[in-house]
């Protein structure tokens with residue numbers, strides 16, 4: 588089944604986000620519409636201050652939009668309270684920031700296991716899932732290494748594996764290659780492509796590396812809070 592035949596895993600309908608700014612407001616998102624389907628990865632580009640991070644924040648339900656609707660896996664998030672939103676994020680959304688933010692004292696496997704354990708899964712199930720995901724991201728040999736024993740690219744791979752632990756429907760990725768050299772950047776975007784396909788997740792990746800856009804399905808551009816429709820990336 589092609590991704591577009593299913594209903595979107597992430598949907599933003601007419602989403603506007605205003606921030607207070609002195610006497611007035613700044614419109615960080617201006618009537619943004621976006622649909623991302625399972626197995627689809629969309630690049631989000633645009634100049635600094637154009638609203639990319641704001642879009643990820645509202646899509647992650649970390650920031651409430653001023654108006655408009657956000658659906659995650661078909662669930663209308665508008666009427667949900669804080670507790671329900673926390674549960675929705677935990678169960679449906681994976682977030683990957685530029686900096687991996689790994690815990691210095693934990694091994695790669697433990698970084699993953701602790702996140703699943705916090706979800707109430709059994710230790711044994713968490714260990715099995717962690718081993719599976721470390722293998723998927725090419726780090727089966729590094730399960731016992733701590734962050735300082737890993738390269739920047741390897742740390743970002745742990746970060747990606749950790750975001751997948753809860754089997755999310757939506758993956759929101761903010762500048763995953765900002766701290767990496769060219770070769771490692773490309774391998775990280777290829778990995779995001781792979782896990783998007785393999786786990787049927789709907790992925791939005793903010794990036795300044797337009798070079799890697801062809802590895803994704805479509806590219807949307809932000810400018811002054813306005814999004815151009817996502818157009819297919821050149822293959």
Ligand SMILES: Nc1ncnc2c1ncn2[C@@H]1O[C@H](COP(=O)(O)OP(=O)(O)OP(=O)(O)O)[C@@H](O)[C@H]1O
Nearest residue numbers: 606607613615633634635636637638639640641642
């Ligand atoms: N918490 C906030 N309070 C007030 N204004 C904000 C806040 N966060 C963002 N803005 C403003 O909203 C607009 C969009 O910012 P945003 O960070 O979403 O852009 P961006 O495209 O992610 O930029 P960058 O590439 O530099 O991260 C900017 O004008 C910014 O100054």
